[in-house]
Amino acid sequence: MTEALRVGIAGLGTVGASVVRVLAEKAAELQRQCGRPISVTAVSARNRDADRGVDLSGAQWFNDPVALAKSAEIDVFVELMGGDEGPARDAIKAALDAGRHVVTANKALLAKHGVNLAETAEKKGVLLNYEAAVAGGIPVIKTMREALAGNSVSRVFGILNGTCNYILTRMEAEGLSFEDCLADAQRLGYAEADPTFDIEGNDTAHKLSILTSLAFGSKIAADDIYLEGISNISQADIRAAASLGYRIKLLGVAVRTDSGIEQRVHPTMVPTQSVIAQVHGVTNAVAIQSDILGDLLLVGPGAGGNATASAVIGDIADIAKSQPGFQHGPVFGRPAKELKPYKKAKMRSHAGGYFIRLTVHDRTGVFAAIAKRMADADISLESIVQQADSGLDADVKTVVLVTHETTEAAVRRAVEGITKDGHLTDKAQVIRIERAE
Structure with a gap:
């Protein structure tokens, strides 16, 4: 029988536990699809004794995620710890240096260090997969990196943060204030105790910077994004938008212009009859405009254990299907060394006023x-x-x-x-x- 793909997972929170559970529950089906078994052979987390509702008895425990990443007992290192520095970055770098494939859901780390990590992965001939880092379970990375080969993308935009979309949806549907909707989102677990990263647009900006690199072949420039959150949106704005035939959404928008690339995150009025205006609650959506395919809209769950776990498992399955010695495609659609310096566009007109x-x-x-x-x-x-x-x-x-x-x-x-x-x-x-x- 073909040898199993040995997976090591660092981070056993909601997503990590879901990945372990689904890999066990779907083991036979995944083996049929991938042509080989997938086995979680090692794990690492802060608390060894926590009850995560999954069986970890067959996995070796590592207190140090970097030691796990270097281990010769794994083929794939899955990073689900979070954070753009510290253990997450150290462990991913260690795994790549050791010639291990890497799967991560860490958009903040990729936005900050993605190009350097991509160079290492490509030099070592291993995969760095990150489908779960952008738009949850929506396969937008695979679409842009593989399915749109040959297309020239002119614009990519979308709803990339479920927390903000949930708040704006509730404000419109129920006439609630921003503060009341935020409190409810926190109670339901859609927003963190400190929601600043979500509601001020930072989370969307990190995701947008990754999509921008894929779309336009530029280096990631998360710090060169015009950023505006939704905390100043009031019922007066919601009502005025509705009376004019619009709905307010927090969008991340990246556009190729004659003077460079424009990246912006801000509340936006979109026509009520448009498809993206119908995306409600914690759902995400990504629209891509290209020369060959035309317009494409991807919609699906943007957050949650199962949605993110699905994307992570898809990345693991791709690695399981890959053949030894196969030359893998570049991490950001083009060789990392060939990514162009980011050129920020001048202020320009925005269609619709x-x-x-x-x-x-x-x-x-x-x-x-x-x-x-x-x-x-x-x-x-x-x-x-x-x-x-x-x-x-x-x-x-x-x-x-x-x-x-x-x-x-x-x-x-x-x-x-x-x-x-x-x-x-x-x-x-x-x-x-x-x-x-």
Whole structure:
């Protein structure tokens, strides 16, 4: 019988335990599909005595994940510890240096060290697989790295964080405040006790930076992303969006332009009738626009033990199917040494324009002053509407503007001017309107 693929897993939290369980439950089916058995032969975690609901009696225990990564008793090292430095990075590097294949779900580590790790993997002739690092169970990495071979990608965007999508979905459906939805997400386990990484867009940015590298053949540049979270989204924004035929989503967007690559993460208004607007709850979605295939939308579970475990097991299965001595494809779709330096695009126009909500003093001349600032910034307005808001004082009004296509710089200039004029009672809210099929 063909020798088993020996797997060592570092990190036995929700995902790690799910991987162990599914590999055991699906052992016969995986053997048929891969042509060889897959066996968990070694594990490492912080607490050896915790009850994880899985049988680990047949696995060797390592207190040190780096020692596990170097062990000659494994063929594949699976890193599910998390963190962009420390044990996770040290263990992955040790595994690659030792000629072991690596599977990881660690988007933060890849966003920071992915290119260097890819160079090591390619030099050693081993695989570095990371399907679970982006969009949970959606096979977007495999799609971009393999299935879109020959395609030139012009744009990739999507809903990449289930926590934010859950909050925005509940806010719209039930009229709840951001704070109430966040508290509920924490209670249900969708958000961490400290939710900053999710709600301020950092998690989405890490995932987007990986997709950008795959899409455009550039080095990962997670620090060169315009970043804006959802903590300032209010019911006033949700209601205004609905009245205009839009829905608010936190999107990560990467676009190839004449001046470079544009990467941005921010709340976005998408047309209610668009497919991506129908993605609710903790579900994720990734849209890819390319020259040969055209438009592709992948939708599926973006988080949770089973979804992430499915992606991890898919990566392990790919390694089990690979033949000894086979020259593996590059980690980011192109040889790591050939990835181009990231070139940040200049500020540009965004198709669909901008939504601007202003809370202003109700006095003569305010509308005229706002319109003049827009005209001075060469911004064409599609509409300007004064909305009633029972939650505001009688001498305060809400003004909603929707612009035609314009530039980020022009909008900022106009809003700064309106702020200086002294008409605002609160900070202006600016949300981009994104073209989305």
